[in-house]
Structure formats: structure tokens, C-alpha cells
Amino acid sequence: MVTQKLFDDGELFEFEGKVLSCEQVKKGYEVTLDKSAFFPEGGGQAGDVGTLGNAKVLDTQEREGIVYHKTDKPLEVGSTVTGVIDKDIRLRRMQNHSGEHLIMGFIHQMLGYDNVGFHLGKDEVTLDLNGVITDEQLRECELKANKAIARDVKITVSYPDDQTLASLDYRSKLENMQNIRIVTIDGIDVCACCAPHLSSTGKIGLVKVLSHESYKGGTRVHILCGLDAVEVFSQRLDTVREISRLLSAKPEKAADFVSKLLSDNNALKQQLADIAAKQTDEIIKGLSNDGRGSFCVFADSLDMNSMRRIANEGVALTDGVFGVFSAAANGYSYIMASSSVALRARAKEINAALGGKGGGSDAMIQGSVTADEKTIREFFGTLDT
Ligand SMILES: [Zn+2]
Incomplete structure (x- = not known):
């Protein structure tokens, strides 16, 4: 029997209905009534939830005009129950x-x-x-x-x-x-x-x-x-x-403030990039290695691109290993490059000696170390022996 639907009055949240069937389904029961104010899922809107008697209604669906109330407990067929729709959700x-x-x-x-x-x-x-x-x-x-x-x-x-x-x-x-x-x-x-x-x-x-x-x-x-x-x-x-509080700006001015902060931030980033490029140029200009053995240079807080640029120049001046070390939070970040020493195979040994971690290819490894400058320089002195 097709369920008589009571939800034409959308504000009817409580009603009485007679239980016509109650079937056990996966994780609960499906109950049908002679009439119901529960709205079954349809037209982009989810099915109603609420209670039927002492059972919770977890979902409501409709098939061929019959409204199925998915409940957590069985209800006695033939009994009259009070349906209460979750008013807040509805x-x-x-x-x-x-x-x-x-x-x-x-x-x-x-x-x-x-x-x-x-x-x-x-x-x-x-x-x-x-x-x-x-x-x-x-x-x-x-x-x-x-x-x-x-x-x-x-x-x-x-x-x-x-x-x-x-x-x-x-x-x-x-x-x-x-x-x-x-x-x-x-x-x-x-x-x-x-x-x-x-x-x-x-x-x-x-x-x-x-x-x-x-x-x-x-x-x-x-x-x-x-x-x-x-x-x-x-x-x-x-x-x-x-x-607004963080910016000390009125709410209606906050977007203008953020926009200004972003452009200031971009200008600062550009300034830093210019400084890094200048520092990198100077380091590259100062690179020298008469003996052509392994050697290294130290710099302040360089980005990876700048370090790579320096490594590419330095490696041409050595028969051994060239290292760039840039001051970082707990020591140095590094790039080491070589055209004669297979670095990947030696990364473990190098990291162990300098308290670091990292890896890469045979030609170039990168990572970070905790060793101080003196220890690093001494280590480079031992690399060719
Ligand atoms: Zn509609």
C-alpha cells in the first residue's frame, strides 16, 4: 500500500501512524507505516531523521510510493506509533x-x-x-x-x-x-x-x-x-x-592591509634574492684552488639554487670533492660535488664523519651537518689521502 504522505504541511513534526511492516535489513530495520510525515530522500534533499516510538529513524527512503523508515530497533506490526521528526535538522x-x-x-x-x-x-x-x-x-x-x-x-x-x-x-x-x-x-x-x-x-x-x-x-x-x-x-x-586584530586594521580595511602586506613581502623576497645573488657572485669570483685537491667554502644562509650555482663552478677547480656549506639552524646545509669521486657511495661515510644526513647522485649530494667549520675543513683535508 502506498504511504499517505503528510509532509505537504512542512511544519508537521509529530504524527501517529500504524506499522504495516518491519523487515530486518543490513544494520537495522525498514519500517513502513500507513501514513508518514517523514520526507524520503529525493530531489537533492536527504531523508528525514527522528524517532518512531522508541526506535531511532536514521534515514528515510521511498520506493514505488512506499516510504521506508530505516530504524535501529524493530517495531511491532499492527501497533500505532508516534513519529517525531528531528525538528532542527528538518x-x-x-x-x-x-x-x-x-x-x-x-x-x-x-x-x-x-x-x-x-x-x-x-x-x-x-x-x-x-x-x-x-x-x-x-x-x-x-x-x-x-x-x-x-x-x-x-x-x-x-x-x-x-x-x-x-x-x-x-x-x-x-x-x-x-x-x-x-x-x-x-x-x-x-x-x-x-x-x-x-x-x-x-x-x-x-x-x-x-x-x-x-x-x-x-x-x-x-x-x-x-x-x-x-x-x-x-x-x-x-x-x-x-x-583585523592581528593587522590592527578596521575589518573593512583588512583586505587592503593584507594586499599591502603581500606586496611588501614580495618586495622583501626580491631584495633577499638580489642579496643572495650578489653574495653568490662574490663567492664564485673568490673561488681558487691552486693544489686542485678537495676543498670547501662557507657562506651565510644561502638558498639551494645559489649553493648549486657555487657547486657547479667549484667542482671544475678540483680533482677531488668540492663542498659548499651554508649556515643553518643546527649547523650547515651542504652540497658536495665531484667529477672523479662517486659521492653517492660515500655519502654514508661523509654524513657519519660530519654528524649529518643527506644523499644524492654520484656527481652531487646534498643534506645537512651538525659539525663545526673546523671539523669540516679538517675532514676535507683527509679526503684526498
Ligand atoms: Zn524544490
């Missing part, structure tokens, strides 16, 4: 869903677009438009939606007959469907939809567009409505307040 979903219809109504009025994809998730709601919308157009629709919330416009559910349907202009037009359910926001939107809705726009509270991006030739718009929107925005406000 209310938030209805705020998001009715809010989506509301802003979509204004987008449709303005641009004629349809919603070709809808997802009502836990942390975000997305709607996919079959066309391109600008920031300004979205902002205008968002403002109109919020003004309609302030006007507290009626939302109604109806099942028009075929003749009325044929002449009715509504979104999500479905062909060859019986009992099409129409959700109307007076004077703003008419849409075919199976989900429970609030009874007026005032209960949506707030519609906020979070962002939008190009998607499959159209636009994906991220929105949040009602209590979910309030929560997300107070979290974001906390973040802005913290950024």
Missing part, C-alpha cells in the same frame, strides 16, 4: 530549500534560467544554472530574496489538475507525470517540487550567496539560508575580526 533543510526556490524565482524572472542541478548538503547548498550570471545580477537577486523574506510571503503546496497544469507556467516542468506537486511562493515563484517547505518566506530568515563559478557551460551558485547561514557568517566574522 527546519534547517526547509530554510535552505525554500530559500533556494525564493532566490531561484528571482533568477528565473530576471534571466529565464532554470535550476538544472540542486544539492542540499550539510554545510552547503548548490544550485546549477543553465546560463551565465554576473556578480551584480546575483547580488540583486539575493537582495530581492531578502526583501521578500521581510515581506513574509505565503508559500503553498498544491496539486493542480491536468488542465490547470497545461496552462500553468512553472519551473522544473515534468512531462507525463501524474499528481504533479506545485510549490508556489505568491507572485515570485511556481515550481514542481516533492519536498516539504515552510509556510511563508519569513521563516527562511536569510538567503546568502556564498560564491559562484562556471560549471558545465552554466553557473554553480553556492548559497546558505536561515540558521545555517547565520552560523557560517558568525564563524566568518570571527575570522575577519581576528585578522
Whole structure:
């Protein structure tokens, strides 16, 4: 028997129903009732949760007109049970869903677009438009939606007959469907939809567009409505307040401050790179090795690229091993290069002698050591013997 659905009144959170069947399934039971206000998953919205008698309802699904309540406990067939829908979760979903219809109504009025994809998730709601919308157009629709919330416009559910349907202009037009359910926001939107809705726009509270991006030739718009929107925005406000505090800037000036910080930071990076390049040039100019044995040079905090440049020049001046050591937190970072000594095979021995770690190829190894300059220089003196 097809379940009699009670969620045309979206604000009916408690009802009584007779248990028609109770089947054990994977991890729980599937219960059917003669009637139910639980909304089964559909149209981008998750199934309701709550309780049936003393059993928890973990999910609600529908197959061929029958509503299946997934419960954690069995219920006695033939008994009458009280169903209670988790009001907070359902209310938030209805705020998001009715809010989506509301802003979509204004987008449709303005641009004629349809919603070709809808997802009502836990942390975000997305709607996919079959066309391109600008920031300004979205902002205008968002403002109109919020003004309609302030006007507290009626939302109604109806099942028009075929003749009325044929002449009715509504979104999500479905062909060859019986009992099409129409959700109307007076004077703003008419849409075919199976989900429970609030009874007026005032209960949506707030519609906020979070962002939008190009998607499959159209636009994906991220929105949040009602209590979910309030929560997300107070979290974001906390973040802005913290950024303002760190910058000692007013919240509305924070972005300008960050932008200035970033350009200052880039200028500093460039200055450091210039200094490093100059230091590297000077080290390269000063490289000399009359005896052509192994030798090394020391520098202050050079980056790896500069060290590699020096290593490439120094290795040409030796028959043994050339090393570049750059002062680092706990000793030195190093690059060693050689065209005659297979370094990879000796990396372990070198690292052990200098308290370090690292490796690489036969021609070049790199890593870090904890040994001091004197120990390193002495070690280089022993390399050719
Ligand atoms: Zn809908």
C-alpha cells in the first residue's frame, strides 16, 4: 500500500501512524507505516531523521510510493506509533530549500534560467544554472530574496489538475507525470517540487550567496539560508575580526592591509634574492684552488639554487670533492660535488664523519651537518689521502 504522505504541511513534526511492516535489513530495520510525515530522500534533499516510538529513524527512503523508515530497533506490526521528526535538522533543510526556490524565482524572472542541478548538503547548498550570471545580477537577486523574506510571503503546496497544469507556467516542468506537486511562493515563484517547505518566506530568515563559478557551460551558485547561514557568517566574522586584530586594521580595511602586506613581502623576497645573488657572485669570483685537491667554502644562509650555482663552478677547480656549506639552524646545509669521486657511495661515510644526513647522485649530494667549520675543513683535508 502506498504511504499517505503528510509532509505537504512542512511544519508537521509529530504524527501517529500504524506499522504495516518491519523487515530486518543490513544494520537495522525498514519500517513502513500507513501514513508518514517523514520526507524520503529525493530531489537533492536527504531523508528525514527522528524517532518512531522508541526506535531511532536514521534515514528515510521511498520506493514505488512506499516510504521506508530505516530504524535501529524493530517495531511491532499492527501497533500505532508516534513519529517525531528531528525538528532542527528538518527546519534547517526547509530554510535552505525554500530559500533556494525564493532566490531561484528571482533568477528565473530576471534571466529565464532554470535550476538544472540542486544539492542540499550539510554545510552547503548548490544550485546549477543553465546560463551565465554576473556578480551584480546575483547580488540583486539575493537582495530581492531578502526583501521578500521581510515581506513574509505565503508559500503553498498544491496539486493542480491536468488542465490547470497545461496552462500553468512553472519551473522544473515534468512531462507525463501524474499528481504533479506545485510549490508556489505568491507572485515570485511556481515550481514542481516533492519536498516539504515552510509556510511563508519569513521563516527562511536569510538567503546568502556564498560564491559562484562556471560549471558545465552554466553557473554553480553556492548559497546558505536561515540558521545555517547565520552560523557560517558568525564563524566568518570571527575570522575577519581576528585578522583585523592581528593587522590592527578596521575589518573593512583588512583586505587592503593584507594586499599591502603581500606586496611588501614580495618586495622583501626580491631584495633577499638580489642579496643572495650578489653574495653568490662574490663567492664564485673568490673561488681558487691552486693544489686542485678537495676543498670547501662557507657562506651565510644561502638558498639551494645559489649553493648549486657555487657547486657547479667549484667542482671544475678540483680533482677531488668540492663542498659548499651554508649556515643553518643546527649547523650547515651542504652540497658536495665531484667529477672523479662517486659521492653517492660515500655519502654514508661523509654524513657519519660530519654528524649529518643527506644523499644524492654520484656527481652531487646534498643534506645537512651538525659539525663545526673546523671539523669540516679538517675532514676535507683527509679526503684526498
Ligand atoms: Zn524544490
